[in-house]
């Protein structure tokens with residue numbers, strides 16, 4: 001069960017939100033830029049993304065960062081999001097695929113078959129138990145030289161971002177659907193230190209909205 005909403009509720013919210021999800025760009029873009037800077041996508045050959053939404057990050061990576069030989073596989077719970085992402089990635093159809101899932105955090109991919117596993121603003125809508133399940137699965141999917149690449153809402157660092165995080169948490173408690181089921185979370189604190197080595201971690205706070213950027217290697 002996700003934090004605050006059932007899987008069916010999350011699916012309904014994102015089916016409804018659709019393309020409007022890209023309006024969150026004003027606070028997501030700096031974190032996604034930082035992720036692209038620190039995750040060496042130019043050396044990736046097989047990317048797997050969970051909760052790709054409209055496929056915006058996938059399109060940016062395929063166009064600007066990934067080698068032409070790299071493949072991109074993505075899944076999303078929302079049929080609307082899958083449709084939008086498939087249309088957006090149509091020109092990369094020979095190496096990019098987007099599939100609808102039922103929200104399960106076990107994926108039909110071979111162990112060690114990915115060198116980047118990406119989750120952007122997805123783990124922050126899962127319960128801590130589900131985040132642990134996802135991290136276990138990401139560990140299984142990643143090749144030894146691969147990287148886990150995460151961005152998401154997190155705790156604030158200065159006064160304005162602490163206030164925003166606290167208001168966000170309050171709104172999530174009262175009306176989780178209004179914030180897409182997402183709330184501030186620190187994924188770094190959940191990573192098992194004997195399973196992961198953090199190679200980059202920062203918090204960016206555009207417009208006072210705090211986002212965690214995390215790149216970690218499996219041990």
Ligand SMILES: C[S@@+](CC[C@H](N)C(=O)[O-])C[C@H]1O[C@@H](n2cnc3c(N)ncnc32)[C@H](O)[C@@H]1O
Pocket residue numbers: 010011014021028050051052053054056057075076077078081101102103104105119120121122125180182
């Ligand atoms: C806040 S949106 C983020 C979308 C995109 N990654 C971005 O950065 O704009 C969360 C996305 O995760 C998807 N999602 C939520 N729970 C999921 C699950 N258990 N499995 C796959 N996708 C999920 C939602 O349908 C939605 O598209």
